[in-house]
Amino acid sequence: MNSLRKQYCRSLKSIFGLLFSLPYLCMSQEPARPVVQQVSFKNDTLNIIGHGAKGDGQFLNTAPINRAIKSCSEHGGGVVLIPSGLWLTGPIEMHSNVNLHLQRDAVLLFTTDFNQYKLVESNWEGEPAWRNQNPISGKNLNNIAITGNGIIDGNGDAWRMVKKSKMTASQWQNLVASGGTVDDTGNIWYPSESSLRGAQEKKAGVIRPGTTAEDFKNVKDFLRPNLLVFTNCKKVLLEGVTIQNSPAWNIHPLMCEDLTLRKLSVRNPWYGQNGDGVDVESCKNVLIEDCTFDVGDDGICIKSGRDKAGRDRGMPTENVIIRNNVVYHAHGGFVIGSEMSGGARNIWVDDCSFIGTDIGLRFKTTRGRGGVVENIFVNNINMIDIPGEAILFDMYYAAVDPVPMSGEKRPKVKRVTLPVTEETPQFKNFHIKNIKAKGASKGIFFRGLPEMHIQNILIEDATLEATKGIEIIEASQVNLKNITLKTLENNPLIHIYNSNDIKLENIQSITAPELLIQIAGQQSHNIMLSKSSTKAIKAVSQFIEGSTDKSLTIKN
Numbered sequence: 001m002n003s004l005r006k007q008y009c010r011s012l013k014s015i016f017g018l019l020f021s022l023p024y025l026c027m028s029q030e031p032a033r034p035v036v037q038q039v040s041f042k043n044d045t046l047n048i049i050g051h052g053a054k055g056d057g058q059f060l061n062t063a064p065i066n067r068a069i070k071s072c073s074e075h076g077g078g079v080v081l082i083p084s085g086l087w088l089t090g091p092i093e094m095h096s097n098v099n100l101h102l103q104r105d106a107v108l109l110f111t112t113d114f115n116q117y118k119l120v121e122s123n124w125e126g127e128p129a130w131r132n133q134n135p136i137s138g139k140n141l142n143n144i145a146i147t148g149n150g151i152i153d154g155n156g157d158a159w160r161m162v163k164k165s166k167m168t169a170s171q172w173q174n175l176v177a178s179g180g181t182v183d184d185t186g187n188i189w190y191p192s193e194s195s196l197r198g199a200q201e202k203k204a205g206v207i208r209p210g211t212t213a214e215d216f217k218n219v220k221d222f223l224r225p226n227l228l229v230f231t232n233c234k235k236v237l238l239e240g241v242t243i244q245n246s247p248a249w250n251i252h253p254l255m256c257e258d259l260t261l262r263k264l265s266v267r268n269p270w271y272g273q274n275g276d277g278v279d280v281e282s283c284k285n286v287l288i289e290d291c292t293f294d295v296g297d298d299g300i301c302i303k304s305g306r307d308k309a310g311r312d313r314g315m316p317t318e319n320v321i322i323r324n325n326v327v328y329h330a331h332g333g334f335v336i337g338s339e340m341s342g343g344a345r346n347i348w349v350d351d352c353s354f355i356g357t358d359i360g361l362r363f364k365t366t367r368g369r370g371g372v373v374e375n376i377f378v379n380n381i382n383m384i385d386i387p388g389e390a391i392l393f394d395m396y397y398a399a400v401d402p403v404p405m406s407g408e409k410r411p412k413v414k415r416v417t418l419p420v421t422e423e424t425p426q427f428k429n430f431h432i433k434n435i436k437a438k439g440a441s442k443g444i445f446f447r448g449l450p451e452m453h454i455q456n457i458l459i460e461d462a463t464l465e466a467t468k469g470i471e472i473i474e475a476s477q478v479n480l481k482n483i484t485l486k487t488l489e490n491n492p493l494i495h496i497y498n499s500n501d502i503k504l505e506n507i508q509s510i511t512a513p514e515l516l517i518q519i520a521g522q523q524s525h526n527i528m529l530s531k532s533s534t535k536a537i538k539a540v541s542q543f544i545e546g547s548t549d550k551s552l553t554i555k556n
Helices: 002-028 062-074 169-177 193-199 212-220 307-313
Strands: 045-048 076-082 086-089 098-102 106-110 121-126 127-132 136-139 142-149 152-154 188-190 227-229 234-239 242-244 252-253 257-262 265-267 278-281 284-289 293-295 300-303 318-325 330-334 344-355 357-364 372-394 428-445 454-466 468-473 473-488 494-497 500-509 514-518 525-528 539-544 554-556
Touching: 045 062, 062 076, 062 098, 098 193, 121 212, 121 227, 127 307, 142 454, 169 188, 188 193, 193 212, 278 284, 278 318, 300 318, 300 357, 330 344, 330 554, 357 428, 372 454, 428 473, 454 468, 468 473, 494 500, 539 554
Parallel strands: 045 076, 076 098, 086 106, 098 142, 106 152, 136 227, 142 234, 152 242, 227 252, 234 257, 242 265, 252 278, 257 284, 265 293, 278 300, 284 318, 300 330, 318 344, 330 357, 344 372, 357 372, 372 428, 428 454, 428 468, 454 473, 468 494, 473 500, 494 514, 500 525, 514 539, 525 554
Antiparallel strands: 121 127
């Protein structure tokens, strides 16, 4: 009996040991990368001129273009050609088996006549909402594409509000003189009174029981559309074209499968509110490669719905490959969140460069979202001139610009522990390697929740030049390996607060820090520093706010 009891206890220890190490095992067991199915079309080509279109920049081509697309689809599909010209148009609706192809010297320009855009049931930042009809849209389609080397321009300045803080004095004066209206603070310009009324209404346009489109006509101008939205479509290709100047997000694939974005140029003014490059929401099997983004909000962003609406939809964005892309101005180069309530998983980001984005790798969420973001693999990222953090995990996201304006004061985060519920978000199982950043405010920043730490993160082989080094707040099972830092402020170089199971291996500083590592908080424990040079350092460690020297082990 005693031998059986001992064997049983040994088995239990083995099981619990396996469970404890499971997150680390998950990190090494990378899932297979997806194969994204591609489109195919008949060679038949239909020129929009044959349906009465005129490329003079004056004639409204909405009807001829839509007739051509519908006719092409009804006859088995093929290519609808937009030839050389300036093609003014209203909303375009895609159909299955159609490749809308723009020649190099073709400009598809969307009208500023808001009457051409009817209010439709749509989606806004992860929730069902009434919005103006998208300039380009498609729903429940199969095998569709937009290709070529032409330009798609959403004429977004007619729709967008603009912050005074993002203009020079001369630009602001000219903008106000052009018409529109300014809010009571004198800080935000709106293109119309209708737009201003919408801004003053809480969650304007969000679909609620008993509301119809009629309830939102007085704020219609505020309900800006995303430029290109495909919903619940399969086998989609966007290739070669320039997509720019959107009223809101440029590209928004929603609940799509087998989506390819290739060799796109995606542009928005840097001051453009909600001017994201691409927001991939609740999609499966996605490839984004060889694209260039220069926009007014997040560059390449992964989403899956907001709060209860996203959780009820229950569709994660999964099986995504992002490679060989360049992001210039943007709030974040590669971003997940903050609307990630349906989850995100199995995502690979390789060989990308971020030039002047506010943040490099940006992972953001907040209480109320719920959702699990996991199995994220990032490799070989170059960054230059990042005003914010090179790598950021933040579970206290607030809808403000990531870098404060000059003189702007923001309240400190109040840390309280709440119960874990379906509204509690999770970030776990990230593997980030081969990162180079030259110029950032901070190299690495983690800020988890007291009740839900950021978990199981491996960052290795990184060289980061920044004002500050590393800050880890309420995280667990974090392994930073082979990290070289060049910082202006290094007292401390590494700050850790209420975190546990932290491995710091081969951490090197080009400039000798005054204080290598500062540990704070009573809950900080099991922190190990190894293979890291402590020579020429004035102080290796400091323990504050209830932490003790028992929380840290140093091995060289």
